[in-house]
Amino acid sequence: MNQILTKEQREEILSYGSEYGISSACRKYSISRTIYYRWQRRFEESGIEGLKDRTRHFVPVNKLTPQVEETLFRKVAEHPDYGPLSLKWLMEEEKIYISSSGVYNILKRYNLSRRTEREVFSSRNRKKRPLPTDFKASHGQxxxxxxxxxxxxxxxxxxxxxxxxxxxxxxxxxxxxxxxxxxxxxxxxxxxxxxxxxxxxxxxxxxxxxxxxxxxxxxxxxxxxxxxxxxxxxxxxxxxxxxxxxxxxxxxxxxxxxxxxxxxxxxxxxxxxxxxxxxxxxxxxxxxxxxxxxxxxxxxxxxxxxxxxxxxxxxxxxxxxxxxxx
Missing domain, CATH: 3.30.420.10 (Ribonuclease H-like superfamily/Ribonuclease H)
Known part of the structure; x- marks a missing residue:
């Protein structure tokens, strides 16, 4: 399915998947499960308005700012077992939109394309304590x-x-x-x-x-x-x-x-x-x-x-x- 769908058409696909199963919906409308889950997540968060087509301007890798790379390195340190696609999703949570291939290119440039390399990087760079150093758990906290x-x-x-x-x-x-x-x-x-x-x-x-x-x-x-x-x-x-x-x-x-x-x-x-x-x-x-x-x-x-x-x-x-x- 190559044409751009309206928000109503996407809602119809989600309704079909809810009634007949996600696999059936993906086969019928020729979409991937990834796309289906993405629409489902948007619908759960924002209702039908979340199903509007989103135009995103991906920044070419050679024009990335140091801040973008620093954010990616921080995500790698926190999640060394995540691949380019999962890291891409994490970057989107920071309002940074970059393709998974763009993420991979950065990882490769800094010798982080392999999981073992990212694990070494993580062990050296991630914060040692995800809790504040002076944190003391109080009742039920x-x-x-x-x-x-x-x-x-x-x-x-x-x-x-x-x-x-x-x-x-x-x-x-x-x-x-x-x-x-x-x-x-x-x-x-x-x-x-x-x-x-x-x-x-x-x-x-x-x-x-x-x-x-x-x-x-x-x-x-x-x-x-x-x-x-x-x-x-x-x-x-x-x-x-x-x-x-x-x-x-x-x-x-x-x-x-x-x-x-x-x-x-x-x-x-x-x-x-x-x-x-x-x-x-x-x-x-x-x-x-x-x-x-x-x-x-x-x-x-x-x-x-x-x-x-x-x-x-x-x-x-x-x-x-x-x-x-x-």
């Missing part, structure tokens, strides 16, 4: 999330434990699913972590996520469902960094204790429902009774830390004490 693969909790079955923990208090929530999917990571975030956080007077400003396809994939973060959800809630996403060793200790402690608790009951555990019930029993013990051995408020149980932070006798919501199906 900074969360960690991650996924653990478990192969020894059910006979001949691999399951995935999704977890979120508040760095300050240690309050944790976790669920087990039989697949490794962004859908389940969002289910934990939106179905459990955010509601429980509100009950405990938490307002997360930042969430640290693994550099994994479940949370970020290998494309610009704004394009990923998990990242888009955080952005819509005004929460900044930060990827795991080697400097987060103190935070990682908190996550490692939770994973270790939950694994021990579940493993001791693995022989008598018959199915997923019983496994999930065991996990909920562990969470009640962990959040209410067990003192933390790492983190900024070790020596107290997570709920005690919450009460100390808000200076009132706050409790977990009633549903946190019940075995709920999910």
């Amino acid at each position: 900074l969360w960690l999330c991650w996924t653990d693969e478990r192969t020894d909790l059910l006979p001949d079955k691999t399951v995935y434990q999704y977890s979120i923990i508040d760095v300050s208090s240690g309050i944790s929530c976790s669920r087990i699913y039989n697949e490794n999917s962004c859908t389940f990571a969002l289910d934990l975030l939106l179905g459990l972590a955010i509601p429980m956080g509100k009950e405990l007077l938490m307002n997360p400003e930042r969430i640290i996520t693994p550099r994994d396809k479940i949370y970020t994939a290998l494309k610009p973060r704004g394009e990923h469902p998990y990242s888009k959800t955080l952005k819509s809630m005004g929460i900044r996403q930060i990827q795991w960094d080697i400097d987060f060793k103190d935070f990682k200790g908190l996550a490692d402690e939770f994973s270790r204790q939950s694994h021990i608790f579940l493993n001791t009951r693995a022989e008598s555990c018959r199915d997923m429902e019983e496994l999930r019930s065991n996990l909920q029993n562990f969470l009640r013990q962990y959040n209410l009774e067990d003192p933390l051995t790492s983190g900024p408020n070790k020596g107290y149980s997570p709920l005690e830390n919450v009460r100390r932070s808000v200076n009132q006798k706050i409790n977990l919501p009633l549903w946190a004490y019940l075995d709920r199906q999910y």
